[in-house]
Structure formats: structure tokens, C-alpha cells
Amino acid sequence: xxxxxxxxxxxxxxxxxxxxxxxxxxxxxxxxxxxxxxxxxxxxxxxxxxxxxxxxxxxxxxxxxxxxxxxxxxxxxxxxxxxxxxxxxxxxxxxxxxxxxxxxxxxxxxxxxxxxxxxxxxxxxxxxxxxxxxxxxxxxxxxxxxxxxxxxxxxxxxxxxxxxxxxxxxxxxxxxxxxxxxxxxxxxxxxxxxxxxxxxxxxxxxxxxxxxxxxxxxxxxxxxxxxxxxxxxxxxxxxxxxxxxxxxxxxxxxxxxxxxxxxxxxxxxxxxxxxxxxxxxxxxxxxxxxxxxxxxxxxxxxxxxxx
Amino acid sequence: xxxxxxxxxxxxxxxxxxxxxxxxxxxxxxxxxxxxxxxxxxxxxxxxxxxxxxxxxxxxxxxxxxxxxxxxxxxxxxxxxxxxxxxxxxxxxxxxxxxxxxxxxxxxxxxxxxxxxxxxxxxxxxxxxxxxxxxxxxxxxxxxxxxxxxxxxxxxxxxxxxxxxxxxxxxxxxxxxxxxxxxxxxxxxxxxxxxxxxxxxxxxxxxxxxxxxxxxxxxxxxxxxxxxxxxxxxxxxxxxxxxxxxxxxxxxxxxxxxxxxxxxxxxxxxxxxxxxxxxxxxxxxxxxx
Amino acid sequence: xxxxxxxxxxxxxxxxxxxxxxxxxxxxxxxxxxxxxxxxxxxxxxxxxxxxxxxxxxxxxxxxxxxxxxxxxxxxxxxxxxxxxxxxxxxxxxxxxxxxxxxxxxxxxxxxxxxxxxxxxxxxxxxxxxxxxxxxxxxxxxxxxxxxxxxxxxxxxxxxxxxxxxxxxxxxxxxxxxxxxxxxxxxxxxxxxxxxxxxxxxxxxxxxxxxxxxxxxxxxxxxxxxxxxxxxxxxxxxxxxxxxxxxxxxxxxxxxxxx
Numbered sequence: 001x002x003x004x005x006x007x008x009x010x011x012x013x014x015x016x017x018x019x020x021x022x023x024x025x026x027x028x029x030x031x032x033x034x035x036x037x038x039x040x041x042x043x044x045x046x047x048x049x050x051x052x053x054x055x056x057x058x059x060x061x062x063x064x065x066x067x068x069x070x071x072x073x074x075x076x077x078x079x080x081x082x083x084x085x086x087x088x089x090x091x092x093x094x095x096x097x098x099x100x101x102x103x104x105x106x107x108x109x110x111x112x113x114x115x116x117x118x119x120x121x122x123x124x125x126x127x128x129x130x131x132x133x134x135x136x137x138x139x140x141x142x143x144x145x146x147x148x149x150x151x152x153x154x155x156x157x158x159x160x161x162x163x164x165x166x167x168x169x170x171x172x173x174x175x176x177x178x179x180x181x182x183x184x185x186x187x188x189x190x191x192x193x194x195x196x197x198x199x200x201x202x203x204x205x206x207x208x209x210x211x212x213x214x215x216x217x218x219x220x221x222x223x224x225x226x227x228x229x230x231x232x233x234x235x236x237x238x239x240x241x242x243x244x245x246x247x248x249x250x251x252x253x254x255x256x257x258x259x260x261x262x263x264x265x266x267x268x269x270x271x272x273x274x275x276x277x278x279x280x281x282x283x284x285x286x287x288x289x290x291x292x293x294x295x296x297x298x299x300x301x302x303x304x305x306x307x
Numbered sequence: 308x309x310x311x312x313x314x315x316x317x318x319x320x321x322x323x324x325x326x327x328x329x330x331x332x333x334x335x336x337x338x339x340x341x342x343x344x345x346x347x348x349x350x351x352x353x354x355x356x357x358x359x360x361x362x363x364x365x366x367x368x369x370x371x372x373x374x375x376x377x378x379x380x381x382x383x384x385x386x387x388x389x390x391x392x393x394x395x396x397x398x399x400x401x402x403x404x405x406x407x408x409x410x411x412x413x414x415x416x417x418x419x420x421x422x423x424x425x426x427x428x429x430x431x432x433x434x435x436x437x438x439x440x441x442x443x444x445x446x447x448x449x450x451x452x453x454x455x456x457x458x459x460x461x462x463x464x465x466x467x468x469x470x471x472x473x474x475x476x477x478x479x480x481x482x483x484x485x486x487x488x489x490x491x492x493x494x495x496x497x498x499x500x501x502x503x504x505x506x507x508x509x510x511x512x513x514x515x516x517x518x519x520x521x522x523x524x525x526x527x528x529x530x531x532x533x534x535x536x537x538x539x540x541x542x543x544x545x546x547x548x549x550x551x552x553x554x555x556x557x558x559x560x561x562x563x564x565x566x567x568x569x570x571x572x573x574x575x576x577x578x579x580x581x582x583x584x585x586x587x588x589x590x591x592x593x594x595x596x
Numbered sequence: 597x598x599x600x601x602x603x604x605x606x607x608x609x610x611x612x613x614x615x616x617x618x619x620x621x622x623x624x625x626x627x628x629x630x631x632x633x634x635x636x637x638x639x640x641x642x643x644x645x646x647x648x649x650x651x652x653x654x655x656x657x658x659x660x661x662x663x664x665x666x667x668x669x670x671x672x673x674x675x676x677x678x679x680x681x682x683x684x685x686x687x688x689x690x691x692x693x694x695x696x697x698x699x700x701x702x703x704x705x706x707x708x709x710x711x712x713x714x715x716x717x718x719x720x721x722x723x724x725x726x727x728x729x730x731x732x733x734x735x736x737x738x739x740x741x742x743x744x745x746x747x748x749x750x751x752x753x754x755x756x757x758x759x760x761x762x763x764x765x766x767x768x769x770x771x772x773x774x775x776x777x778x779x780x781x782x783x784x785x786x787x788x789x790x791x792x793x794x795x796x797x798x799x800x801x802x803x804x805x806x807x808x809x810x811x812x813x814x815x816x817x818x819x820x821x822x823x824x825x826x827x828x829x830x831x832x833x834x835x836x837x838x839x840x841x842x843x844x845x846x847x848x849x850x851x852x853x854x855x
Contacts, residue, residue: 012685013675018714019682022488029405032397036418036464039457043425046436106332114326123333125584130340132580133573134518135427136547140554140569141343174336202318204325225424232426234521239555259428259521266432266525271440283432287425294424298417407662481698481760484657485711485767486688495710496700595701596749 044287051280054080058274059281070245070261072275080278082285087247088162088255092237093230095166095251100174100226105219107174108181113207124182131175135235142168142240156252160242163251168240169233173226180225184218184301185211221301228293232286234259258282347570354567368531368557373568375535379448379543380575383523384516386452386539387459392509394456395463402464403471404479404493423461427521430458434526449539451527455516462515463508470504471497475596503590507583514579518572520547530556546572606633607671608771608801609654614668616649616658623649626668627827629820631771636793636802638816638833640809641849645822647805648694651773654803655690656683672771688715691764695776697756699748700763704731704740707748707759711767726766733796734762735788757781761789772796773803778811790815809850813837821846 058080067081111123146168147159154163188211196206212219242254243264256264262279269276362372398415406412434454444450474497482492528545530552536543550572554565609631616624624646631637639647649664656677658664670677672686680686688711700707708727717723727744731737736758740751748759757780764772774793778786793802793815806812812819812833819836821829821843828843829836841847848854 012673012689013680013682014685015682016685018488018491019684022490022684025490025493026405029397029401032394032399033401033406033415035394035398036415036422036460039460040418040421040425042437043422043429043433043457046441047429047432050432050436050440103332103336106329107336110326110329110333114329123337126337128584129577129580130337132514132518132576133340134520134547134576136518136520136550137569137573137576140550140565141347143554144565145343145346171336171339178336202322204322205318228424232424232429234426234428235551239551259426262428262432263521263524266435280432280436283429287429290424290426290429291421294421295417298420477696477698478700480657480660481700481763482710483660484655484687484692484694485714485763486684486686487710487714488684491714496702500701595747596699 044284047280047283047287051277051284053272054274054277054281057277059278064281068245068247070256072265072278078274080274082258082282084245084247085256085258085261085282088241088245089231089237089257089259091162091248091251091255092165092169092241092257093227095162096169096173096230097223097227099167099170100177101223103170104174104177104181104222104226107178108185108222109207109212111178112182112185113203113211124179127175127178131179133172135172135233136239138168138172138236139239142236146240150252154252158242158252158254160240161252161254162241162248165237165240165255165257166251168236169230172233172236173229176229177222177226180222180301181215181219184215184222187218188214217300221297224293224297224300228290228297231293232259232290233257234263238263258286344573347566347573350563351566351568351570354563355570359567360571364531367559368553369560369564373546373549373571375532376544376546376549376568377571378535379528380517380546382448382536382543383452383455383527383545384513386448387455387516388509388512390453390456391460391463391512392505395460395508396467396505398460399464399467399471400493400498403468404489404497419461419464422457425458427458427519430454430522431525433457434522439526444540446525446529446542447527447540448536448543449527451523451543451545452539454522454526455519458519458522459512459515462512463505466508466511467501467505470501470507473504474500500595503586507586507590510579510583510586514576514583517579518547518576520545520551524548546575607631608633608673609803610669610671610674612669612671614650614653614666614670616646616653616664616666618649618661618663622825624822624827625825628668629827629830631801631803632818633801634797634799635817636797636804636815638812638819639803639805639822640807640812640819641822642854643807644824646825647822648775650822651692651775651803651805653677654771654773655687655692656680657687659683688767689770691767691769691772693757693761693764693772693774693777695779697753697760697780699751699756699759701747701749703745704748704751704759705744708762708766711763715767730762730765733765733792734758735785735792736762754781754785758785758789769800771801771803773805775805776807778806778808786811809852821849823849 063079063081066083067079068084069079069081070085071079111120115123142164143160146164150156150159150164192210192214193206196210201209237257238260241257241260243256244254245256246253248255262282265275266279269279359372360377361374363374365371402412402415406415431454434450438444438450438453439446478496479492482496523545527542528548529542530548532542532544546568550565550568553560553568607630611627611629614624614627615622641647652658653666654670654672654677658666677686700710702710705727708730709723712723712726728737731740736755739755748756751759757777761777777789781789790811796802804812804816816833818831819833820827821836823845829841829846831841835841836846837850
């Protein structure tokens with residue numbers, strides 16, 4: 001800038017290279033943004049595409065959901081009832097939640113409300129690392145370590161059962177549930193705690209009467225996400241549940257989960273066969289269930305952050 | 308004068324009890340895993356050696372090494388990264404810098420959460436239906452990597468978006484007021500400050516991708532291949548699948564071998580995750596504003 | 597309010613029946629006046645009178661607030677700002693200084709060199725000259741000349757405010773808008789910057805929004821008084837203080853009876 005007047009320019013209104021680049025970037029990132037929606041819809045479309053043949057062919061609603069007889073390879077009378085498989089998934093997930101929920105909640109409360117400074121950092125890091133252990137490693141642990149322990153401790157012939165997979169799944173789901181629950185507890189504003197403490201409540205009373213009720217949405221969300229994880233787990237349950245397709249009557253029964261069934265049998269089906277398509281139909285069922293669980297968890301958790 | 312009343316003492320005792328039991332619960336959560344990991348180390352440690360890592364399996368995989376599986380995992384991870392990182396960063400930029408606060412954006416966020424929550428076997432089914440069959444890639448590294456990429460896309464998106472949103476809005480407004488376009492502002496001020504966050508996301512994705520088994524089982528990974536893959540349309544072995552194979556599919560497997568494989572796999576995952584945690588802590592110390 | 601447009605002077609900015617809304621709330625209603633070239637145009641008035649909203653509309657920063665809308669016209673160099681195709685070009689010609697000091701997380705040098713670089717300037721020697729000139733004018737050069745590569749975002753608040761001014765000057769704008777710039781700056785530096793503004797007005801046009809009535813008296817050629825979303829007076833500054841005013845509230849405000 002010199003000491004002369006800065007000239008008034010009408011020519012500032014030009015569409016230049018920067019303007020075009022900006023618009024191009026806008027389009028590109030938008031495409032990136034909608035990619036998630038495209039992929040989710042794509043997943044549903046492609047698994048439906050392969051499973052549709054079954055749905056409009058041999059599928060019978062009552063048999064599929066009501067019959068425990070999953071015998072797709074029978075030559076005379078193949079049946080496609082998934083009730084036993086659902087029972088397998090449900091029993092393992094149920095036991096896992098029974099194990100995980102109290103411990104996750106306890107750990108979350110401890111980390112959020114009682115631990116501080118370095119101890120807290122250490123615990124959070126540990127929990128995060130635990131959550132990272134891959135499913136197949138957990139399955140291996142169920143096979144190699146839990147299996148003999150169960151056989152010896154309970155004096156049963158087979159250690160690959162609901163108990164094994166349930167405990168393993170519980171240990172898998174717990175770190176994630178702990179993280180989310182801890183976030184929910186931390187989200188409760190300090191002034192709630194301060195108000196209660198000012199009235200003379202002990203720490204535990206503050207937690208029990210004030211923090212937990214305030215965080216209940218987030219905690220519920222954590223549980224739902226744990227359930228979702230349990231439903232969707234594949235390798236760990238494949239390796240730890242044994243291979244019996246039946247409705248379990250005790251935790252020592254071997255079962256088969258929905259996810260494990262697909263993993264175990266898909267490799268042996270012919271593309272386009274009814275068995276193949278039936279497996280894809282199970283996939284559709286799993287997709288829908290976990291979609292609903294995730295949707296509910298998100299709605300519940302977001303309800304907390306908005307309010 | 309201010310002696311604790313009996314009620315106070317009872318309360319304090321309760322509190323100590325509660326704190327102790329909660330601490331115990333936390334410990335019980337962590338302890339079994341620590342024990343398990345030590346067992347892995349104890350039984351698998353002796354198996355690990357230079358040959359183990361760099362030789363091929365022999366004798367029906369009961370002896371020898373895991374090199375093809377290790378290589379395969381590296382290839383799968385690399386291709387998955389190439390596919391998912393640009394897309395994930397673009398999506399995160401859109402969500403952080405452009406997306407208005409409306410139902411459509413909420414739908415995108417919901418899709419991301421679901422993408423992360425879909426069971427891994429369903430991802431595998433999708434991979435088969437879409438990449439192996441529809442796009443005719445056949446069972447290949449390409450199909451498996453793309454399946455993995457879609458599955459771990461949320462990891463990159465979330466990590467990148469968080470690091471972008473950590474940049475104060477005041478910086479953007481200052482640039483806009485000067486006539487900078489949105490892209491110029493992102494390129495010169497926002498993105499450079501988000502790079503470490505993006506890196507964290509990438510490392511996390513590597514960790515997740517290396518451990519996944521189901522999505523690659525039917526899309527490109529094979530139990531055993533005599534030759535190393537030559538291109539992306541070939542099948543490959545993979546470390547995670549190899550663990551499944553040696554622990555369930557091979558008769559007469561010596562007991563320690565699967566422990567060794569498990570140890571290698573879990574080491575890779577834990578090292579990657581520790582790296583990302585360390586990176587986050589380093590970031591926190593190095594403030595730029 | 598009658599718009600007075602002198603046909604012989606060149607108008608940098610023409611405001612024609614401008615109304616600004618945030619949703620249903622009216623921030624500024626039916627405002628009309630002109631800002632002439634090479635003058636310092638002051639805008640005074642209490643908080644929430646619409647002054648900042650007015651500035652935002654001029655360089656179309658309202659586009660980033662989905663809640664904000666306006667009617668009427670603002671013409672910059674005769675061009676209607678709502679019909680501009682390349683809004684970035686518009687913003688480049690207009691420099692703004694808001695009361696919030698912002699040091700970008702770049703080196704001090706890069707902070708001031710950003711605008712010219714965006715405009716295409718690559719020559720290092722010319723950038724050096726420009727950076728020094730702008731930092732001197734912002735009364736910051738002496739304090740930072742030995743550490744131009746240190747982070748602008750780590751300076752003190754007052755230094756960051758001067759850095760903001762330097763950045764605005766680095767655009768070589770035709771119109772410089774300052775919104776209560778002295779809030780974050782100490783009185784001595786305020787005086788130095790006021791001297792700079794007095795010199796600058798020979799080259800550019802300046803809009804000075806200020807809550808310091810005396811500052812307007814010192815610097816502004818003409819001044820507008822905004823109250824609760826309306827422009828009650830536009831007149832040569834001295835007239836607001838000593839002459840006749842259209843609205844008695846103007847005199848009340850100027851004499852400190854409220855604010």
C-alpha cells in the first residue's frame with residue numbers, strides 16, 4: 001500500500017480459479033459424506049439380493065422363526081428353522097450381559113467417580129486396550145484356555161458351551177460398555193454432585209441418588225450397545241460355543257449362534273442354492289436386529305446429550 | 308468439638324466399603340485378561356523366532372512359520388487404507404466443515420454408527436454379494452480389502468471429525484473475513500492442525516483391520532495357499548484367519564503353535580493401539596493455542 | 597429517515613432501506629445512508645443496536661449464519677453485495693477487525709502474509725515489505741520483529757488484536773471496518789492506532805464502530821447513531837455533539853445520559 005488512494009475496483013467480482021476449486025471440493029466432500037449412507041443401503045441391498053431367492057422360495061415364516069430344526073443339508077427334507085440358533089445367540093448374549101453389566105457398571109463408577117489423576121488415566125488406557133483385542137483371539141482363548149478350565153472345574157465332558165462363550169463375550173463387551181458408561185457418568189454436570197454434597201451426602205449417596213439416575217439414559221445406551229455387540233459377534237462364538245444346534249437347557253450345553261452358523265456353513269454352500277440363500281436371509285435378520293438396537297441406543301444416548 | 312457422630316462414622320465406613328468393592332470389580336474386570344495375556348506370552352513366547360515370522364508353514368501347517376499370513380495381513384491392511392482413508396477424511400471434512408444441522412446430517416451420522424455396528428459376518432456377506440459376485444472381482448485381496456475398508460470407515464471418520472472440530476471456530480471466521488474460500492481455510496489452517504488426529508484414526512484402523520477374520524473369510528482369504536499372492540486379484544492368507552485355522556482346522560497341531568500365532572496377532576494390535584494412545588497424549592501436551 | 601446522497605462525492609458504500617433479521621427478530625430496521633470515499637464513518641450506540649450485524653452484512657458474512665437474512669440493498673462501489681457472484685472477491689476488498697483478538701496458529705509472518713498469498717503474491721521480497729509495513733501500522737512491529745516465525749496464536753491478547761489489525765491491513769482493502777477494536781487493546785496502543793487510522797483515511801475508507809463516544813469525535817468525519825435496531829441520526833460528527841440532531845436520544849447518548 002503506497003500513500004496513494006487505493007483505487008475502487010468493480011472487477012473484484014470475477015469467478016477465478018479459487019472459486020472453482022472451492023466448489024469442486026464442496027462436491028467431493030459431499031460425496032464422501034453420503035458414502036456412509038450409500039454403503040449402509042448397499043449392504044442391505046446386496047445381502048437381500050442374494051437372500052431374496054430363499055425368501056420368495058422355500059421360506060416359511062412359521063418354520064423360519066418357529067422351528068428349532070436347522071437342517072439345510074438334509075437331502076430328503078431340508079428345514080430352515082432358526083429358533084435354536086436364535087436361542088443360541090440369545091443364551092450366550094444373555095449370559096454375557098449378566099457377567100458384563102455389573103462389572104462394567106462398577107468399573108465405570110469407580111473410574112469416573114473415585115479414581116483420579118494417574119490411576120484414572122491408567123485404567124482408561126487399560127480399558128481401551130482391552131477393547132481392542134480381536135474376536136478371533138478371544139475365540140482362541142475360549143478354545144485353549146477356558147475349555148480345559150470348565151471341564152476340570154465343573155466336571156463336564158465338553159467345555160465349549162454357553163458358559164464358555166458367555167464369559168468370553170462378557171469379557172469382550174465389558175470394556176466398551178465401561179467406556180460408554182464412564183462417558184455417561186462424566187457427562188453429569190458437577191453442580192449436581194456439588195448440590196448433593198452440600199446437603200451432607202456421602203460420595204456413594206451422591207452417586208446412588210443423583211449421578212446414576214441422571215446418567216441412566218447413557219447407561220442404558222451402553223447396555224444396548226453391549227447387547228448389539230453380543231448379537232453381532234462372530235469368531236469368538238464360533239470357536240467357543242461348540243457345534244450343537246439345539247435350544248440349551250443348561251449353561252453347559254453346546255449351542256450354535258446365528259452369526260457362527262453363517263460363518264461355519266457359507267463356505268460349503270453352492271452359490272445360489274437354497275442353503276446359500278437361507279444363510280443370507282439370516283444375514284438380513286441380523287442386519288435388521290442390530291440396526292434396531294443401534295438406532296435405539298443412539299436415540300437414547302443422544303437424548304441425554306441434548307437434555 | 309467436631310468429633311464424628313456415629314452416623315458419620317457409619318457413613319464413612321460404608322463409603323470406604325463401596326469404594327473398595329468398586330475397585331475390586333474394576334480389578335476383576337482387568338485381571339482375567341491380564342492372566343490370559345500372560346498365558347499367551349508364556350506359552351506362545353517360545354514359539355516366536357525369526358524363522359517363525361519369516362518362513363512359510365510346512366507339514367500341513369504344523370511346523371514352519373507364518374510369513375504368508377503376515378504378508379497377507381499387511382497387504383490387506385494397505386489396500387484397505389488406500390480405499391478408506393481418503394474417503395473417510397473427505398466424509399469427516401464434510402461433516403465438520405460443511406454439513407448443516409438437519410435431518411440429513413443426522414442420517415449420515417446414524418449410517419456411520421450402524422456401519423460400525425453391523426456384525427462382521429454381515430459385512431462378509433455384503434462383500435461376497437457385492438465385490439466377489441456383482442463386481443466380479445472373485446475371491447481376492449481386492450474384494451476382501453474393500454470389505455474391510457467399508458467396515459472400518461467409521462474409525463477414520465470419527466477420529467478425523469473430532470480432530471477437525473477441535474479447531475476453534477474463531478480461526479475459520481478470521482480467514483473467511485479475509486476472503487479465503489472454505490477450502491483455502493481448511494487447507495491452510497484447519498487441516499494442518501488435524502493431521503495428528505487423522506493419524507490416530509489411521510493407526511486405529513490398522514489395528515482393527517489386522518484383527519478381523521469374518522469379513523475376509525469368504526471374500527479373499529484362504530486357509531492355505533502354496534504361493535504368495537502376485538496381485539490384488541489373487542487370494543491371500545491372513546494372520547487372523549491363520550489363527551482360526553491352526554486352532555480349529557488342523558489335526559495333530561502341536562499345542563504351542565497357535566499360541567505363537569495368537570501372540571503375534573495380539574502384539575500387533577496392542578502395539579498399534581498403544582501408538583495411537585501415545586500419539587493422543589503427545590498431542591495434548593503440544594498446544595498451539 | 598431521508599437518505600442524503602451527494603451527487604458529486606464518490607460513495608464507497610450505499611445502504612438502501614436495509615433490514616436485518618435473525619429468524620423473526622429484527623436486528624436492524626429500514627436503515628439508509630451512504631459512506632463516502634476516504635472518510636472515517638463512525639457508528640456509535642449501545643449494545644445490541646445492530647451495529648455488528650450491519651458490518652456482517654456488508655461483507656456477506658451473514659451467509660455463514662443460516663438464521664440471518666436481510667432485505668434492502670447494500671452497494672459497494674456501486675455493486676449490490678447480494679448479487680455478487682464471487683463473494684470471496686468482495687471480502688478481499690474489505691478488511692474487518694472484530695473485538696475478539698484472533699491470532700491464527702501460523703507464524704506471525706504467515707498470519708500477515710496469508711491474505712496477499714491468497715491473492716496470488718509469491719514474491720518473498722515483496723511479502724517481506726508488506727508484512728513489515730502492516731505490522732508497523734498495527735503498532736506491533738517493534739515487539740515481534742525478532743520472532744516473526746513464532747506462533748501468532750500464542751501472543752498476548754493485546755498483541756493478537758494488533759495482529760488482527762495487521763492482517764486486515766495486509767489485504768490492502770478499499771474499505772476497513774473496525775468493530776470496537778480498542779476493547780482488547782491498552783490506551784497507549786489505542787492512541788497509536790488512532791494515529792494510523794488518521795493517516796490511512798487518505799488512502800482508504802474506514803467504518804469505525806465504537807462504544808467510545810470520544811473516539812468517534814476524535815476520528816470520525818461523519819457519524820451514525822444506532823439505537824435498538826434503528827439508525828436515528830447520520831451527520832457530520834461535530835453536529836451530533838454540538839449542533840442540531842434529528843432525535844433527542846442521540847444527544848442524550850452522546851452526553852452520556854445512557855449507554
